[in-house]
Amino acid sequence: MTSKICVCQHKTCRKQRSTEVLAAFQQHLPDGVVVEGSGCLGQCGNGPMVLMLPEKVWYCRVLPDEVPAMVQRHVMQGQPLPALLYRKFHLVNGTP
Numbered sequence: 898m899t900s901k902i903c904v905c906q907h908k909t910c911r912k913q914r915s916t917e918v919l920a921a922f923q924q925h926l927p928d929g930v931v932v933e934g935s936g937c938l939g940q941c942g943n944g945p946m947v948l949m950l951p952e953k954v955w956y957c958r959v960l961p962d963e964v965p966a967m968v969q970r971h972v973m974q975g976q977p978l979p980a981l982l983y984r985k986f987h988l989v990n991g992t993p
């Protein structure tokens with residue numbers, strides 16, 4: 898179960914609307930889960946990068962409009978969204 902969501906707020910991700918992504922998570926977050934703007938997550942150019950903890954599931958190129966579905970599916974139901982998973986760290990079939 899996700900307890901913390903990190904949304905990169907460093908330069909490159911900010912240019913790709915990560916501030917809006919962070920705000921969207923803050924609006925849709927369920928009780929018991931924290932979201933925080935993080936420093937660079939080391940994956941610049943693939944942002945906005947989002948890291949779900951403690952399970953270490955990475956999402957890339959997240960758009961603000963996609964956040965409600967991420968909260969509903971990943972955070973509430975425990976089902977990753979394969980289309981948004983960061984392929985560098987996760988297999989194509991969505992398995993971390």
Ligand code: FES
Nearest residue numbers: 905910938940941
């Ligand atoms: S700026 Fe976001 S991963 Fe580096």
